[in-house]
Amino acid sequence: MPDKKNFRTRNFWKIVQEIIEKSDIVLEVLDARMPELSRNFEVEKLVNDSGKKLILVLNKADLVSKPTLERVGKALRDKGFLAVFVDSSYKAPPPKKLIGMVFGALRDIAKPVRFDGKVGKWSVGVIGYPNTGKSSLINLITRRKKVIVSRKAGTTRGVQWVSFGDNIRILDSPGVIPLTADDPVRFGLLGVRNPEKMRNLEFTAEAIVDIFLHQNRPALERVFGITIPNDGLISPDSVVALIAFSKGFVKKGGLPDEYRTHLVIVRAWNDGTLRL
Secondary structure, eight states: OOOHHHHHHHHHHHHHHHHHHHOSEEEEEEETTSHHHHOOHHHHHHHHHHTOEEEEEEEOGGGSOHHHHHHHHHHHHHTTOEEEEOOOSTTOOOOHHHHHHHHHHHTTSOOOBOTTSOBOOEEEEEEESTTSOHHHHHHHHHTSOOSOOOSSTTOOOSOEEEEETTTEEEEEOOOOOOTTOOOHHHHHHHTOSOGGGOTTHHHHHHHHHHHHHHHOHHHHHHHHTOOOOSSSOOOHHHHHHHHHHHHTOBOTTSOBOHHHHHHHHHHHHHTTSSOO
């Protein structure tokens, strides 16, 4: 019997290669909270090998502090990347800087000629991990709700073509899962898998807590109504217990209900309640 997982993964890559081939430039959508973790190096290599221009779009920038954005942006530009930050939430304004960058990249590329001899449209490919906000970004750019958006991971199932003005078409891809980086915690942090279906919910929740212990401890205290001892020895599992008792998630015998607590932590991260 064919391996369903391997078939699905091969199909993802087939679609990605098709989008890169048909695109004049490619946008890779990243999570601004975890730019390196959400980069897909296999995809970037395919784009570079094709000779197409790649623009890194760091989405969900509204969930990250300004100093962090400035630091991350400088690091990417120092490496030679074209990078732009975007807030693609429902009420966000049009991303003028990104739109300008796209037009600037297309300016030197000749429009394709169709089979009937008429000049066609430029094509902009949009790729990235599931749940990084590719479809929301397209809707924001076009100012029309043309692509289905959902908090459920993996909503986009196939290539979707969306017109942007008279000269550009945008190609939206399903989320790309790399062949060599099937890390459940990585996918959990990116929101690739819905919390209720995670096999490693505990590790993902504790990874989130660990990030905030190092980068924004006050956010944990504010969101979950806890006070974290300032002794430098607190561990993620101890913080999980504090959150459980604060929320009243207690099992028989007075033990913390870790499963319910892990769900609350991961959901708060995914929906932006817990911000760096």
